[in-house]
Structures are given as C-alpha cells and as structure tokens.
Amino acid sequence: MLAHALLAMVVEGEVVSTTSRWTSDHSRIVTEATVRTPDGDVIVSQLGGKVGTLAMRVFHGDEPLVNGMRVAVTAHADMDTSLRAHLVVDRVKVNAYPLGFVRTGVTEGGKYLFWEGGCVYVTIDSNGTKELPGDTEFAVVEASIDEWNRNTQSCSYFQILVDEREDVEVGTDMKNVIKFRDATWCRPAIADDPQRCYSPDAAGLTTAVYVDDASSDRDGAIVDADIELNGAGDLDGGFAISHMGLTQGVGNCLSDLGNTLTHELGHLQGIEHTCRTRADPPRVDDEGNPVPSCEASLAPAITEATMYNFAECGETKKATLTQDDIDAVCEVYRLADDPGSCERVDESGCGCASSGEMPLPAGLSAVGFAFLVLRRRRGILRP
Numbered sequence: 001m002l003a004h005a006l007l008a009m010v011v012e013g014e015v016v017s018t019t020s021r022w023t024s025d026h027s028r029i030v031t032e033a034t035v036r037t038p039d040g041d042v043i044v045s046q047l048g049g050k051v052g053t054l055a056m057r058v059f060h061g062d063e064p065l066v067n068g069m070r071v072a073v074t075a076h077a078d079m080d081t082s083l084r085a086h087l088v089v090d091r092v093k094v095n096a097y098p099l100g101f102v103r104t105g106v107t108e109g110g111k112y113l114f115w116e117g118g119c120v121y122v123t124i125d126s127n128g129t130k131e132l133p134g135d136t137e138f139a140v141v142e143a144s145i146d147e148w149n150r151n152t153q154s155c156s157y158f159q160i161l162v163d164e165r166e167d168v169e170v171g172t173d174m175k176n177v178i179k180f181r182d183a184t185w186c187r188p189a190i191a192d193d194p195q196r197c198y199s200p201d202a203a204g205l206t207t208a209v210y211v212d213d214a215s216s217d218r219d220g221a222i223v224d225a226d227i228e229l230n231g232a233g234d235l236d237g238g239f240a241i242s243h244m245g246l247t248q249g250v251g252n253c254l255s256d257l258g259n260t261l262t263h264e265l266g267h268l269q270g271i272e273h274t275c276r277t278r279a280d281p282p283r284v285d286d287e288g289n290p291v292p293s294c295e296a297s298l299a300p301a302i303t304e305a306t307m308y309n310f311a312e313c314g315e316t317k318k319a320t321l322t323q324d325d326i327d328a329v330c331e332v333y334r335l336a337d338d339p340g341s342c343e344r345v346d347e348s349g350c351g352c353a354s355s356g357e358m359p360l361p362a363g364l365s366a367v368g369f370a371f372l373v374l375r376r377r378r379g380i381l382r383p
C-alpha cells in the first residue's frame with residue numbers, strides 16, 4: 001500500500017476509448033481506458049467493464065470510465081505476476097459526464113438484477129477471520145443469512161442456502177463466496193492482472209456477475225456473486241471485524257460482522273441502496289419514482305433500512321431487517337412466482353431449470369459488478 005502512495009499520479013482529461021477484456025483465468029473483467037491529456041494519451045486500467053453481452057460493475061466503487069467522460073483519475077503503476085506493467089486506477093473523479101449520458105438501469109436493457117433459481121448457494125471461506133474468537137464468525141454468518149430467510153419466507157420463495165465451508169478465493173467461478181480479508185483489502189494478483197485494492201472506506205463489498213444483454217430473456221440474471229469483508233485495519237486505522245462490540249483485530253473503526261454482512265447479503269440478492277449518493281447516476285425505484293439523494297432529508301424508512309448506504313463505526317442495527325428490506329426481496333421474488341426449484345448456476349453460467357432458456361452465449365461467461373457498502377470518513381461511518 002505504501003508503494004502505491006509513492007507511485008500515485010493524477011491523469012486528467014477526456015476518456016477517448018475503452019477496451020474491456022477477461023483476464024486469462026477468466027475471473028475478472030478489466031477495462032483499459034485511454035485518457036487524452038494535454039501531455040498526450042495515457043492508458044489506465046480499471047476493474048470492471050463489459051465483454052460481449054456480459055458486464056461487470058463495482059457498485060459504490062468508482063464510476064466506470066466511458067467514452068466522452070471528463071475525469072481526473074488517480075492511478076499507480078503496478079505489475080501482474082508475469083511482470084507486465086499496468087497503470088491501475090485507484091480513484092475516479094468525474095468532472096463532466098458525456099452529453100446525453102443516461103443510465104436507466106443496471107443492465108443496458110434497463111433490467112434489475114435477480115437470481116433465476118429459487119435460491120442461491122453460498123460458500124463461506126473456511127479460513128474465517130482471526131479477528132473474532134473461535135468459530136464466532138461462522139455463527140454470525142449463519143445468523144445473518146437466517147435473518148433474511150426467516151423474515152421473507154411469508155412473502156417470498158427465495159432462500160439463501162449454505163454449502164460446505166471451503167478455502168476459497170473470489171472470482172467468476174459460479175461459486176458464491178463469503179471471504180474475510182484480515183491482511184489486505186485487496187483482490188490478489190493473478191497471472192495477467194495485478195492486485196486490485198478497494199476503497200478503504202468500504203467495510204464490505206459485493207461483486208456480482210450477471211447477464212447484460214437487452215435481447216436476452218435472461219437479461220439481468222445473476223450467475224455469480226461474491227462478498228468480501230474488510231478486516232484489514234492496522235494501528236493507523238481501518239476496520240476491525242467485531243461482534244457484540246468486541247474484536248481481536250486492530251483498526252479505528254469496528255465493523256460489526258452482522259451489520260455489514262446482512263447489508264451485503266441484500267446486494268447478493270440483487271437489492272440496491274435506499275438512496276443515491278453524488279457518485280450514483282439518477283435511478284428510479286420499482287414504481288418508477290426517482291430514488292432520492294442521500295443528501296436530502298430522508299424518511300426513517302430510508303435511513304433506518306439495512307440497505308441504507310451508510311453506517312457508523314460499531315453500528316449493529318443493520319443486522320436486523322426493516323420492512324423496507326423485506327419488501328424489496330418480496331417484490332423481486334414473490335411467493336406467487338415460485339419457480340419451484342433451486343438449481344445451482346452451473347459452469348456454463350446457467351441456473352435455468354426450465355426448458356427454452358438459453359445458456360450464456362458461447363465465448364462469454366458472465367459479467368460482474370460490485371457494491372461497496374459502508375463508507376467511512378475520518379474514522380466514522382456516517383450518513
């Protein structure tokens with residue numbers, strides 16, 4: 001992290017082209033964007049993008065770089081494990097959106113995300129976290145999952161089911177992982193892609209891979225979703241994963257596991273935040289009404305919800321769902337629409353039990369997008 005700071009630079013100008021590709025191990029989509037600056041073109045590399053009909057996006061991460069956007073990008077030089085150099089994007093400040101830039105939904109076709117099956121299986125990283133004593137973390141994970149399942153079962157068919165624990169890493173492998181990160185808040189380097197670090201303000205993050213193809217009846221279908229939990233605090237700051245106010249980790253901000261994870265599990269099911277930040281594009285809710293700005297004075301139904309965008313250090317209330325959170329799942333996965341099956345998404349990216357549904361187009365696997373959850377400012381997560 002220190003090296004990053006030393007090599008950091010700001011690239012300011014207009015994005016004139018973007019190219020997205022899968023990494024060689026097919027675990028991530030990355031985008032090379034050319035920024036035209038007064039001193040010439042600079043190519044920067046950002047996590048996320050779109051290949052074919054699949055898109056990967058990091059929610060409350062940085063704004064995706066698109067053609068015509070005027071930006072000031074903070075980036076640093078790094079190498080992949082094959083020692084090739086990349087200029088990695090750390091932060092994106094949008095100075096101006098391209099004319100007519102409108103995002104109407106999560107997919108290009110304007111669809112919201114959903115799972116096709118009647119359930120989603122998750123795999124908990126068997127390494128757990130050293131920041132909670134014994135196996136506490138696994139009990140808290142189960143409790144957070146039960147909070148969703150129990151509260152939505154009267155109005156929704158959807159269930160989160162838990163597979164055997166495994167030593168797992170995140171990636172587009174159709175395995176939905178809950179991963180604790182005690183040491184670094186980064187996705188590790190692989191053969192042709194360097195380490196990708198996340199916003200230090202985020203206590204947790206969910207990356208989902210979904211079909212982004214307006215012509216497909218599977219548009220918006222999630223095929224893979226991974227949750228990462230930030231416990232990478234140190235004596236200078238950052239998060240310590242806690243339960244009931246206690247932690248064995250270090251950091252200046254307690255991230256209550258139930259509070260963070262219950263929020264992330266909402267994203268894993270395809271649920272968005274209850275208000276939008278300055279970085280978010282205009283959005284409408286399920287009834288077509290504009291989603292309010294987080295800076296407006298908001299009703300408690302919005303600010304008290306588990307899916308509210310912000311939290312305070314040590315906060316625990318998001319471990320308990322509100323009616324608004326329950327309604328969201330019950331709207332997307334209504335009891336009356338029960339598919340009556342709980343198919344796993346297989347390696348072709350299809351979780352489709354019924355006939356007539358097409359697997360992902362050949363040559364394309366899936367696309368991901370991620371949600372950051374909680375933001376911290378000067379050691380405090382605040383609204």
Ligand SMILES: [Zn+2]
Nearest residue numbers: 371372373374
């Ligand atoms: Zn979130």
